[in-house]
Amino acid sequence: MVKNMKEVHTQTTKENYATEPIEQLLNKLRTTSNGLTQTEATKRQATYGPNTINHSKQKSQIKAFLKNFISLMAILLWASGLIAMLTGSMELGIAIWLVNIINGIFSFWQEHKAAKATDSLMAMLPTYTRVYRDGKIEQLNATELVPGDVFELQAGNSVPVDARLLEATSVQVDQSALTGETVPESKNVKFLSGEGKFSESNLVYAGTTVGAGDGKAVTIATGMKTEFGKIASLTQKQNKEVSPLQNELNRLTKQISLIAMGIGLAFFVAAILVVHHPVAQSFIFALGMIVAFIPEGLLPTVTLSLAQGVQRMAKKHALVKDLNSVETLGETTVICSDKTGTLTQNQMTVNHIWLPSGIYTVSGQGYVNNGKIQKHQQDIDYQTDPDLKQLLTIAGFNNDTSVEYAKDTNKPKILGTPTEAALIILAQKAGFPIEESLKNSPRLKELPFDSDRKRMTTIHQQGNQLLVAVKGSLSDLLKQCTTIQDHGNVRQITADDKKAISQANRMYATKGLRSLSFAYQTIPYTGPEQLDKMTIENTEQNLTFVGLTVMADPPRPEIYDAVKKCHNAKIKIIMVTGDSEITAKSIAVKIGITSDKARVVTGTELDEMNSQALTEALKGEIIFARVAPEQKYKIVSTLQKMGQIVASTGDGVNDAPALKKANIGVAMGVTGTDVAKDAADMILTDDNFASIVAAIEEGRTVYSNIQKFLLYIFNSNVPEAIPSVLFLLSRGLIPLPLTVLQILVVDLGTDMLPALGLGSEQPEPGIMNQAPRSRNSHLLDKHLILTAFAWYGAIASAVSTFAYFFVNMQNGWPVQKLLSSGIGYNRATTMTLAAIIFCQIAAALNCRSKYTSVFKLGLFSNHRIWAGIIFEIALLAILVYTPGIQSVFNTAPLQVKDWIFLVIVPIPIFLVEELRKLIVRIKFQQNA
Template identity: 40%
Template sequence: MHIIGSAHPPPDRREPDAAVDPREPIAALLRDLRTGYDGLTAREAARRLDLYGLNELPLRRGTPWWAALGRQFVHPLALLLWVAAALALGSGAAALGNAILVVIVLNAVLAFWQENQAEHAVRALSRFLPDQVCVVRDGERVPVPASRLVRGDVLLIEEGERIPADARLIAGTAEVDMSALTGESALVVRTADDADTADRSLDSPVLLFSGTACVGGSGRAVVHSTGVHTELGRIAALSQHVHREESPLEHQVRRVAWLIAAVAVGAGAAFLPLGLLAGLSLGAAFLFAIGLLVANVPEGLLPTITLALAAGVRSMAGRGAVVKRLSAVETLGSTTVICTDKTGTLTMNAMRVIEVTGNPGDTADIVARCATADPGEHAGGDPMEIALLRYAADRDRAVPMARRDTERLALNDFDAQRKMMSTVDDIGGTARVHVKGAPEAVLPRCTRWPRDATADQVRAQVDELAGRGLRVLAVARRRADGAPPRDAESAEQDLTFVGLVGLLDPPRPEVPAAVRAVHTAGIRVHVITGDNGRTAAEIARQVGLGADRVVDGNTVDEMSDERLDGLLAEPGEIVFARTTPEMKLRIADALRQNGEVVAMTGDGVNDAPALRRADIGVAMGRGGTDVAREAATLILTDDNFATIAVGIEEGRRVFDNVRKFVLYIFAHAVPEVVPFLLFALSGGAIPLPLTVLQILAIDLGTETLPALALGREPAEPGLMDRPPRPRREGVITRWLLLRAWALLGVVSAVLVTAGFFVVLFAAGWHPGAPVGPDAPLHHAYMQATTMTFAGIVTCQLGTAFAARTEWASLRSVGLTSNRLLLAGCLFEIVFAAALIYAPPLQAVFGTAALEPWMVAITLPFPVVVWAADELLRRHRRRRAPRPGTRGAFLPVGSAALPVIRGPAEARPAAPGRPNPGDRIRPQ
């Protein structure tokens, strides 16, 4: 055996980060690494371990848990709840104050639990490294922990093992599963003495990478990078440096919270001197200011939003999507661009034979014999080979594995140089050679052709199949007279061409309908894949994507950020082929720079940085890696693109429902504030129509369940016909404020104020008349304030039904379609009745029993409030068509897609035919 390099190399005295070129000739690489074919000595390995460190991925120290939890207590809405609790406790309502404190704690713990995912992606990366590996040290095979590998170690690579570090093959051939790094399921072959002409290191025929797996073959490899310096380590570093930003809803809730806080505090501060000028005493003016503050603080808003999002999470889980962060539900709803991978998401992740030319029966016979995969129930091996064996079985030409192996005289495995494999089989006492491989490798070895085909015609068929995005194989055979050939060179010559096989990983049947749905919703879909561009473009065409451009990875590398921004800002959809982790990250950044809300799918280790950078990372639950699942915020349990469309609809529904209960809560601020304005502006001549405790009873009692029920409202008709919501559009819009304050609030305030005065005037009250505890009108005054309380509650019922739709009529969604709302309204009525008629509660909240005629006055209130809003929405429907767009990004149906190439691939293809350089070769 020829030994390259000395068995006992001199110590490596270079710095730990000294770079070597792993693609240089083997002798030069071994010299630069100061190692040899027999590996390092144990002493040198120990010294290098001290120098380079362990072969581990470092964990960045995250935020201490107590700091992360503490942040949840100072969120703007949490601060408002603290103020509300302090006011409740200061007013003597200990039960309500304590209840608010419990809400604060529960919300903080829930948010902390949902978002404590800081280091999980990097921890998951470490699980891709094996626990123990075999290396050559001191010329002997020894097992060592993978974490103690060093640069210069010689690895022994065997079938079924995971690669523990980045290494260069120096002997042997290995079939490698690179899906963890590239996202593509096709196996690749790495051979030590192959010529390395690849454009990027991931495609090098001689390099192995940490985290990938050897599924066939064996060999020796010299380690050139460990730990953070490996490809896996580089991706870990990218993941660590990508920080999650606020979701659109988190940003909007924060803005709303500060707006509410400013209005509440500003109103209280501004009207305090107004009360003094109106003649109120300092104590009365202070009471008035506190009342305004409490009336403007929606104490139930934060828990209502949290519970609505939690309900959305539960709903999505039942439809195949697991959400790791509550706000991700809404982020999906505001998505404007989906960046999806191809394999397993748009496709079935199972190769199938789509087309066969020539004699199908003979072709089936050849692929059944020329194979090494297990065709049984638990099929194992190359996915392409499994597909060929299934094709043979479907044509009743399957050969049992035991018989196939028994009758096999010789096997010449596929390798990257020959681009084919062959077997010599004993068929009825006659030796026959069966060959399959890349057409450009097999066809030149064919000397005989079918009667109805010529070599030029077959090559034209190859171009046609490749142009449709199929993986193309050629199959051939010959009879071996005399002694059976034992080597590939003698076996694979003077062949008879039999046929061509076109394979494709077919689209999932439900994806086209999902694509139509997201197109109707005005959402673009870009395909980002590590696969061949024409293959991906064909899949895109089959599922209905209007991907009229194919951009290869080299071109993206050469683009400036400004050029990439401009490319992605142009109309239409794009297929990005042969991508790297950095490319996916750049694409996500460019889309966000253009103001898009990006949903990025992925399943491999290489996808983790982009999943973290996107507004919402979508990982595959079945075929994906732990790394991708940890980095993502949404996990598809069925690995299906259609589930993303379901999630977008659910996200839009959740956001609409957040607006609905914000509208519902805001509308009650006006009838709660107006009584205090009347009290202040009259200088106390009009007594307070509502007490602070009654306001708290409304905000935390009667309105809570209907608000939660609005969070479970079914989707409004036409939800997926709208264009995506602009990123800058907030929860609160002018239309919402118009409905809440100018319409629903004003109508409710007029009705409530009228009820208050009717009760007072009926008792003989006049402005300025005393209503204190010892006054004759005190009971009537308590009934009047109770009437105000009851009026607000009944107006809430009308507001709840008005808030169910933003545009459509109540009839179109059904009066009883939200049964939870009906139950919430019933609870509201029972709760209000308890406060009005139960003596213990009367003493706490200052209420008095209402007489039947007073209750009768409040009965029309809900209908009046709802009818006013229904008339406004009807007026809007008549004036303008429903806002939205249909078919904003419908596919163009172009069969010939322009391919944007780098300089190395600038030569144009002939019209209607693929560029020969784009033919799909078996791997």
């Protein structure tokens, strides 16, 4: 029986579930309106499995750990270390391998921490549901539901499965997780197809939330068979593209490998042919040059820069799941952003009241009651204003929502719909006592809202009368009105009245505001039997029009500055929302995303556009409205084909494919579904667009810091190579001014910590006033090579070469022959090494900025660099004055005059670079 049941369940379409008669559907599902027996439910659990959404398969911890040791750079370092060991340089080989091991562990730990933080946010489906088993209501874990189960729906609860409604009283469901549309959908037992996907009036879907009302439903799909699960499954099949940073590091590794191997080969051949060294000695000599040109600190510096960016972003409410995503953010050229909750506060707020007697302004934004109502800038007491009091009475009575405030934080919790919550807050601002008034005017009956008539009515007893309170859309309610309340008096409504009301409604609509109209009537109360005869047709007529409330979801206060930053940074923002065209354009223009000339494309138009038409449209100012979340995928894909680096936001399950397709998927941490968070690269813990902009700034900083590191590392390559060039060009007459192990002291010892300090440099002023870097630009570009080799490197080469001959002059050169061994030679090579190190002290400070004065940044503001400088001086002292180490590294004690020379060296180098930066800044200002 269960097997046949599963076949029926598999073959039945969503449309069949919605349109099939209830009794016939229950028979197909082999259930009743009182649910399943526990025995049958247990059998079905074995067949269908738990009602859970499977997340994308997690990588094994072993694979996640090992991936950090198999990048191209890591493989190059493994090979270099092995060659060093095989040729007798065991210390060198061990040092290189240790760098690789430490970096791999550090990278794994950082990503592991990010994953743990992400997992803590993953909570979507409800824990418990009231289910009918054996004809009785039981509180069961939502994971236990199976097709055929009958369960209750209550306001505030999430829907655990896809289901068909059996009973419904004023049910409104927030389907934004699936559709992106923030306006709740009215649901009832009667089938109405509605507009768009998931709009069937008698079906509810997993992952949505009941905003108001209650009901009873029969389960038609669970787990991965739900609409929620199907989208999650599709998302998990997509492969995430390799990040631009990974591609760039791979390219850089290949470049460096070719350069290092080419230089090594040239020095190997020259050592044999020119100096006539033995092959083994020539190989060691060449290996030193190869290792000298490989930036062993690149991986740990990149990792540290990314990790520092992750930590800074976490403090700014952006949680990054993958380290490489940090730098990708810095390349972002387009942000596809939702409106509600990201650009706006996701808190509907009444800001105007339109009454025939005048227009009222309401202060205070969001779900907080610290505001007031004014007319002509004068505070209004509702008790002295009969028209306002009547509107507040209807707004408070005709309402199924409650607003509760947390005792510790005073944060509001909404149980119901955002629109009705705004009306509750309005009443609180006016001081209108809803609960007390309801005690005197209890609700006797409700005619629930439906999408046909777009109205809701509640009936209240007031002594010997009934108050019929009605709210709804103006177009549907106004035609039911025959009278109007004006200055406390009720009179016949005229054509001019209706024209004035409609004009006011249109005016607010063009400003992107949402209006809600209110009306009422009073009739004699003859007893409870009267209520049974009160239907929609005979109750919602001959109404008295009262007025309009005008509301909006206010923009976040910080959004204006964030949008301005994006424009300065040449980042395009495209609003993609489920809201109406008028509302979307109004908000986009108001907060500065687009001008009033922007084109608005609806979801229907988007479906009809081919790739070429969409590409052309995306070149200009554009807003997407009435767009379903799944249509974002088409937008993101087209932008990527245009060569853009796209960041896309989302919170619903239908957003997940676009989030995974985007270069940077940004999920909402507060309102987001677990499927969206699983697909995203970054999670906003405050759902705030401004946090994306802050994250982009950090991403740009990471890339800039990696370039600073490369500049610093490569400028020491030149003074390391020049001594060997002198040795070769003189055919050995000039003994090696720098030994292989001394070269490694610079690369693996003294250079490392200052370089890591550069990796943690703060954002440079003006970094968000530049366009995103071109995809054709690279980490190792011509400007960096010229600056490193022809400027910093040339200066350091001249200084270190002079330092070598400075010591030899003290030993009698040029009269005496240059020493090639002994204390004098060791002291000369030590001086060359020390000069390179002291040149690097200046370089570490100079590389902190591209054009900004280090004095403006703060000479001592980067503590890591100064810690590195202190470390390299201390290491040099150990190498110079420790007897056992002297013999290994061919060093000798330096004299006082040597130290005086060395201490002076960084000062002119630093000041000359400061002068160059000043000249560049002056020229830039003149050309601006």
